[in-house]
Amino acid sequence: MARAPQIKQEEACARLDATGVYYRELNQNVRELMASGCRDIVLDGVNGQRYIADGLMEAVKITINGVPGNDLGAFMDGPVLLVNDNAQDGVGNTMNSGKIVVKGHAGDVIGYGMRGGKIFVGGDVGFRVGIHMKSYREQVPVIVVGGRAGDFFGEYMAGGLMVLLGRGGADRPLVGDYLGTGMHGGTIYVHGEVAESQMGGEVRRFDLEDSDREFLRGILAEFSADLETDLADIEEDAFMKLRPFSHRPYGNMYCY
């Protein structure tokens, strides 16, 4: 997270029109701009190009106008990506640090194996979000979802923090089934009520403590600022806090 600069509204040093540009060329262009010292890039007309910003290891801000394709920011380590639209599957796959802000909805498998940095999604997310997130020393990955989520939210979670606000889309359940299945680290905060039957067998509900409230206030203020949204409807006391009851859920599966 140390490498992630705050998003600032300044004049970008380069704009690229991605209309009809193949992803390989687009990513090459971005890397060349970065090599020339540019640290604020705007991509216009993005339409499904995959792998944008994959594996980038430097602090750079990339604003994406249009819908980026799968694996946006995979393995990335430091950049800030701002998507002024929806995003597809695999956002922030195995990312190490940096920040991805998606104004609209995002697809399945967001933040898989993520180890650090932040992903903010204004709208809904699909299935398998935050699977196997893990934290390490000062690296604590955070996913905040403004809308609703599908099945397997936080499955196999080993560390980090996930916040689900559940705003809008009242015809959809707040979250799907198997919430936190196999979870053995980290914390999930859900704004609203989730039935026990929707949760994995490895999670328990805990009371909010002062440190939780402090974290929520800070992260929600940041989310609100980045997504330019007012969170007056979010009540701190309405959050459910879910944690695993063991760091070793499968310790008794074997006999010798």
Next chain:
Amino acid sequence: MPGNMVTSEFLVDVDHQRCRRCKRCILNCGFGVFDFQSMTTADSSKCVACHRCVVFCPEEAITIRRNPLAFREHSSWDVDKRKAVWKQAQSPGMILTGMGNDLPWLNVFDHLLIDACQVTNPSIDPLREPMELRTFLGRKPDRVEVVPSDGGYRVQNPPENNIELDIPLIFSGMSYGSVSLNVHKALAIAAEKLGTVMNTGEGGLHQELYPYRDHIIVQCASGRFGVHSDYLNAGVAVEIKIGQGAKPGIGGHLPGEKIGREVSGTRMIPVGTDALSPAPHHDIYSIEDLRQLIYALKEATGYKPISVKIATVHNVAAIASGIARAGADIIYLDGFRGGTGASPAVIRDHVGIPVEIAVAVVDAQLRSEGIRNWVSIIAAGGVRSSADVAKAIALGADAVGVGTAALIAMGCRLCQKCYTGNCSWGIATQKPELVGRLDPDWAAERLVNLVNSWSLELKEVLGALGVNAIESLRGNRERLRSLGLDAATTEIIDVKPAGR
């Protein structure tokens, strides 16, 4: 009621006349077999027959025997099956084991014979003539374009992004965590000396091994342990591990006891947490998803070759075709005899198919589709000797992967207790007092010796075959004959029976 119905597998005898009470056995046994009151005593129930005490006893005073306790013979209920029932009736869990499948399944390697030249075409003496073992891993062009150059010819389109190896053998993925850091160091040192590569397994790469980057393949598995941009770029290729021969279709659970400070730092997870690898990659549910990860890794590494490792399962040929079409450069086939640090015995012993059959059908499938040149095939999981290497290559492999043989070279006795973390030889353990027993330089020298002697043997085999390059043996089933294999298997691997 009796606490433990499972009788000892081995009996440990100490010859008290020879024993000079030096207590080396007590210090050396990782499993706590020995004790000393007024003389050395042994608790046979703890013995795993790893022979550490036997090797280090200066008086040869220790004997380990299989427990001769008689059981009423029963051809269906052999003793191991009865013992398994006792264990599981005592503790309601899966039976865990280590290393590779130890059941007496048919071994196809042992039913294949290699050809040699006699009279009509001369064999070659490798002592007098050069023998080429050099191997390139990665995609090859669809056709070779040559242009005249300096009175000869020059290849216009040489393969791009290939890994050059001096020998058709690499060290298989064994994670730091399942094995000790000294094992990783030994493999890296040996790989550099031998002109080949070692594979990190899925536990990340310790900082001390980054200098060996030209001889390392880094692995990206479902748990994504220790996977970050520096790591992905720390080797010559990235391997996506889908499956492992010893445990096809299941994930891995490295127990928290093995996650000490150094392993924690390399895997990038907190000390003492279980390292749980999900059974599938949750971003890969289809060939299209695999393609997505392959290209995400290529984008993140400047287009390094990508290997995809799978366990050999029933439909391996069709799966391999999908992997080749997904953009992989190398397909690593891990047979059902492949080793592991820990696997439920039911999976290790009963799931998958032999790599000998898998490599033959994958090679044939890719050739029939005209895409064999898109990928290199590595055959692993059951390669025990240079003869196996030659046979695997003749069945269609570009190279072989070796894990168990490498560990045996370092002292492993195949006691199959890797999952306990008590390895007396300092191999499959993270206990500092045990890890320190394996000197990486000593182990590396043994690995180099082993592989060099296999190379000499391979050259002899090539010479006998009358060819001077391993390339001439690749997929050359005409130089193999089967003996004692059933007709269906012989047809499936496309080898003629001996005499035909």
